[in-house]
Amino acid sequence: MIKNEGINRCFHCGEDCGSSIILYDEKPFCCSGCQTVYEILSGSNSSEYYKLSDHPGMKTAARELGKRYDFLDNEEIKQEILDFSDNGVSRVKFFIPSIHCSSCIWLLENLHRLNKGIMNSTVHFTKKEAVFTFRDSEISLRGLVELLASVNYAPYISLESVDKSSKKKINKDVYYRLGVAGFCFGNIMLFSFPSYLAIDDTVEQFIRQNFGILNILLGIPVAFYSGSGFFISAYKGLKKRFISIDLPIAIGILALFFRSVYEILSGTGPGFMDSLAGLLFFLLIGKWYQGLTYQALSFERDYRSYFPVAVTLISEKGEESILPLKHLKTGMRILVRNNELIPADAILVKGEGSIDYSFVSGESDPVKKTEGQRIFAGGKQAGPAIELIIEKEVTQSKLTELWNQKPGHEERQNNWESLMDVISRYFTAVVLILALVTGVTWWFIDPSRAALVVTAILIVACPCALAMTLPFSFGGAMRVFGRNGFYVKRSSVVEALSRVNTVVLDKTGTLTKSNDFDANLDHLLLPEASFNLLRSLVRHSTHPMSVAVYQALPNAPALHVNGFTEHISKGVEGTVGAHHVKLGSGEFVLGGLPEATPAGSLFVSVDGSPSGYIILKHKYRDGMRDVLSSMGKKYELHLLSGDNDAELPALLEFFPSAGHMNFNQTPVDKLNYIRKLREEGKKVMMIGDGLNDAGALYESDCGISIADDVYHFSPSCDAILEARQFRKLSTFLIFSKLSRRIVIMSMLFSFSYNIVGLSFAISGNLTPIVSAILMPLSSVSVITLITVATYFASVKTKLNKIYPV
Amino acid sequence: MNVILILVAFSLMVALVGLGAFFWSVRSGQYDDPYGSSVRILFEDEKPRNAEASPPVQGITENPSNQK
Numbered sequence: 001m002i003k004n005e006g007i008n009r010c011f012h013c014g015e016d017c018g019s020s021i022i023l024y025d026e027k028p029f030c031c032s033g034c035q036t037v038y039e040i041l042s043g044s045n046s047s048e049y050y051k052l053s054d055h056p057g058m059k060t061a062a063r064e065l066g067k068r069y070d071f072l073d074n075e076e077i078k079q080e081i082l083d084f085s086d087n088g089v090s091r092v093k094f095f096i097p098s099i100h101c102s103s104c105i106w107l108l109e110n111l112h113r114l115n116k117g118i119m120n121s122t123v124h125f126t127k128k129e130a131v132f133t134f135r136d137s138e139i140s141l142r143g144l145v146e147l148l149a150s151v152n153y154a155p156y157i158s159l160e161s162v163d164k165s166s167k168k169k170i171n172k173d174v175y176y177r178l179g180v181a182g183f184c185f186g187n188i189m190l191f192s193f194p195s196y197l198a199i200d201d202t203v204e205q206f207i208r209q210n211f212g213i214l215n216i217l218l219g220i221p222v223a224f225y226s227g228s229g230f231f232i233s234a235y236k237g238l239k240k241r242f243i244s245i246d247l248p249i250a251i252g253i254l255a256l257f258f259r260s261v262y263e264i265l266s267g268t269g270p271g272f273m274d275s276l277a278g279l280l281f282f283l284l285i286g287k288w289y290q291g292l293t294y295q296a297l298s299f300e301r302d303y304r305s306y307f308p309v310a311v312t313l314i315s316e317k318g319e320e321s322i323l324p325l326k327h328l329k330t331g332m333r334i335l336v337r338n339n340e341l342i343p344a345d346a347i348l349v350k351g352e353g354s355i356d357y358s359f360v361s362g363e364s365d366p367v368k369k370t371e372g373q374r375i376f377a378g379g380k381q382a383g384p385a386i387e388l389i390i391e392k393e394v395t396q397s398k399l400t401e402l403w404n405q406k407p408g409h410e411e412r413q414n415n416w417e418s419l420m421d422v423i424s425r426y427f428t429a430v431v432l433i434l435a436l437v438t439g440v441t442w443w444f445i446d447p448s449r450a451a452l453v454v455t456a457i458l459i460v461a462c463p464c465a466l467a468m469t470l471p472f473s474f475g476g477a478m479r480v481f482g483r484n485g486f487y488v489k490r491s492s493v494v495e496a497l498s499r500v501n502t503v504v505l506d507k508t509g510t511l512t513k514s515n516d517f518d519a520n521l522d523h524l525l526l527p528e529a530s531f532n533l534l535r536s537l538v539r540h541s542t543h544p545m546s547v548a549v550y551q552a553l554p555n556a557p558a559l560h561v562n563g564f565t566e567h568i569s570k571g572v573e574g575t576v577g578a579h580h581v582k583l584g585s586g587e588f589v590l591g592g593l594p595e596a597t598p599a600g601s602l603f604v605s606v607d608g609s610p611s612g613y614i615i616l617k618h619k620y621r622d623g624m625r626d627v628l629s630s631m632g633k634k635y636e637l638h639l640l641s642g643d644n645d646a647e648l649p650a651l652l653e654f655f656p657s658a659g660h661m662n663f664n665q666t667p668v669d670k671l672n673y674i675r676k677l678r679e680e681g682k683k684v685m686m687i688g689d690g691l692n693d694a695g696a697l698y699e700s701d702c703g704i705s706i707a708d709d710v711y712h713f714s715p716s717c718d719a720i721l722e723a724r725q726f727r728k729l730s731t732f733l734i735f736s737k738l739s740r741r742i743v744i745m746s747m748l749f750s751f752s753y754n755i756v757g758l759s760f761a762i763s764g765n766l767t768p769i770v771s772a773i774l775m776p777l778s779s780v781s782v783i784t785l786i787t788v789a790t791y792f793a794s795v796k797t798k799l800n801k802i803y804p805v
Numbered sequence: 806m807n808v809i810l811i812l813v814a815f816s817l818m819v820a821l822v823g824l825g826a827f828f829w830s831v832r833s834g835q836y837d838d839p840y841g842s843s844v845r846i847l848f849e850d851e852k853p854r855n856a857e858a859s860p861p862v863q864g865i866t867e868n869p870s871n872q873k
Contacts, residue, residue, distance in 0.1 A: 048849070102844040109845075125841030175831045183824045187817065206806055214813065 014055025044113045049103050056103030071310035072142035074322040091133045094155035099128045178284045181226040184218040185277035195270035212264035215273040222277045223257045245424040252462025259455040275771040282779040290471035337385040338568045344377045345397045351386030355379035359690045362642020364508045383569040431461040456766040460757035465750030465778040476790040477739040485722035493718045496702040497736035506688035507641035512618040515544045519552035525612030532556040533576045540564045623727025628654035630730040671695035738793040753778035
């Protein structure tokens with residue numbers, strides 16, 4: 001073995017190989033999964049994949065495909081999934097969540113190198129979709145999916161994607177409006193230019209008249225098409241008796257337009273059309289920037305995204321066949337294999353059930369069920385295959401009920417006002433009062449100028465720069481977060497984050513990892529010399545429990561193993577040297593479960609004699625200690641767990657008191673807890689991962705769903721956090737506070753422009769040229785200021801990765 | 806001086822064609838996936854895989870592909 005100084009990074013996925021490096025083709029790999037993908041790619045002349053990005057692969061647990069994709073042979077399901085199939089050629093569009101870099105695009109578009117049956121493939125990176133065209137005679141749909149899975153680009157096929165009823169269309173309106181605004185802005189500026197030069201001539205008269213008309217003609221589409229969004233939003237706000245920032249903008253647009261039309265038609269001036277077009281152009285850039293969201297993520301998921309597309313039906317004669325889920329009826333008998341989901345409430349009729357309900361209830365230990373007992377939908381079978389008879393239809397099962405219990409989609413009322421709401425109200429009021437007072441004053445001094453001054457005030461007070469602040473500051477924060485694996489639904493959530501003073505955390509799946517264990521060897525009754533027997537055996541298994549045991553045992557040269565066999569959900573066995581070693585569940589190793597051993601123990605036997613047991617506990621997430629202790633200093637921490645309180649002593653140091661830690665919580669308990677905190681006036685952020693957290697997530701001021709896989713998560717959340725980035729949670733909170741400071745600073749800055757402009761307006765000196773300079777200048781300088789400040793904030797908090805969203 | 810109006814009219818028409826082209830490009834989905842499009846142009850072309858492909862044009866030499 002080659003000794004390594006420092007970290008050896010897996011050539012495929014870039015993760016630390018740790019102590020178990022696999023060398024192949026003179027390159028290091030962290031596991032056989034990565035090595036296998038490399039083999040496949042280099043064997044088919046596709047190593048370009050590795051040249052385009054560093055470590056482009058992703059590590060996934062190498063699971064055998066087995067019968068996972070059998071359902072794709074079913075004709076009815078094929079019809080629903082395929083886009084088109086004719087004359088032996090089929091086309092299908094898949095959503096592939098693991099697309100994340102240029103190498104991914106390259107590989108998927110060159111998939112024909114791995115199988116000639118694939119004629120063409122195109123990737124849409126932003127939506128993480130790929131369209132494949134293939135010849136039926138050379139590769140089947142199932143073959144295609146299995147091929148994709150073998151290189152770790154498995155498509156996400158769920159009931160929801162098959163239904164195809166919820167296809168989000170990309171909104172192109174903002175581009176059209178921006179195009180019109182830009183076109184008119186440029187041309188109006190050109191036509192207004194002569195009036196800036198004040199050529200004193202009959203030429204000027206001629207130009208003024210004709211170019212003025214042109215300006216009006218160009219101004220109409222800008223004001224009423226490009227600006228329509230602002231009018232509609234202001235009107236909607238007024239109907240709800242609510243003043244949004246769009247109201248002063250709408251007033252400003254109207255003032256600009258009508259005053260300009262008046263001036264041009266009466267020949268009293270060149271009008272302000274250039275300021276109008278410029279204003280809308282910049283505002284729309286802000287709207288465009290704000291709209292750059294994550295098209296691939298859908299924050300609104302319903303129960304269908306959690307269910308499989310098909311189940312294995314067992315007929316009366318005992319034959320197995322594939323049945324699409326929507327045909328599943330009460331009384332049917334189905335087979336559920338290891339790691340498969342229970343799709344509906346059912347009665348167990350054959351086999352031993354060991355149901356993992358962690359997503360639904362938060363309990364981390366599987367629940368044992370025997371024949372005749374009822375099993376609820378939503379759990380996963382963690383054991384050998386079982387047979388069930390369906391009791392209730394899929395849509396009426398407890399899981400769907402739980403999922404549908406979440407409140408509707410109306411915006412929840414915050415118990416605090418957002419910055420923008422406060423500013424809009426005061427701003428509009430001040431401007432209107434100022435206009436009124438100034439108008440009246442001028443009426444007495446020189447009535448002819450009163451109207452001009454009033455419109456000038458309305459024009460220059462337009463909060464163009466102010467309206468830019470939000471998209472660029474919180475929008476900028478959203479992009480920084482997105483690059484770091486924290487996907488926020490909309491920019492108002494960033495503000496919510498900055499106001500939070502209380503943080504509530506779930507335990508199972510949030511603080512703990514779902515597939516990573518710590519092995520406790522204290523109860524192992526083997527002499528130390530024999531540890532290596534066990535370690536050599538376990539080295540051949542990629543199951544997370546085996547990996548945990550392997551890493552806990554001391555390092556030693558591996559011994560050869562004969563007849564290694566892995567029995568799914570039972571254990572592993574093999575002959576190491578002269579000894580037969582077994583590791584696994586009590587039933588498997590000892591023939592029965594001894595009393596008084598903790599759940600989740602793995603038993604060991606050597607040559608048939610019991611040699612103690614190993615206790616496995618779910619590992620805490622990387623960085624948990626740091627995150628909890630740094631958050632604990634500034635926020636009041638609470639724990640809400642659906643699991644039992646076995647971990648209370650271990651976690652107590654991070655929480656203010658044992659009273660802040662609550663266990664055995666049902667989903668309703670969690671929801672009520674959050675509600676009570678909010679009633680006390682606290683601003684609550686909740687972070688959880690399972691369906692049992694959904695109500696609480698919705699109820700909190702900011703609900704974060706943490707997910708190992710961002711396409712499998714709890715509904716009704718405001719933000720999604722990639723589980724790998726959990727350790728950055730307190731940094732994200734700090735950044736949101738910095739963002740808020742940037743907003744306040746830029747608002748003060750834009751106010752100073754308003755004050756300068758108003759001084760011109762009130763004194764009656766607001767000429768078009770002043771306005772034409774002031775508006776773009778204020779917008780551009782505010783945007784620059786915010787962008788630079790956000791960049792420095794990201795550098796300071798070390799969040800400045802460069803990485804496509 | 807009236808000629809300037811005719812010139813303006815023409816130039817506006819040309820500019821409108823440009824705007825129309827922009828609308829067409831948005832409609833045909835060219836703005837849907839900016840990252841994918843930007844990366845795709847950097848991929849190397851495949852070398853012809855069989856003898857039936859047309860022979861390379863005289864005078865153009867192929868770049869060696871192992872530049873790193």
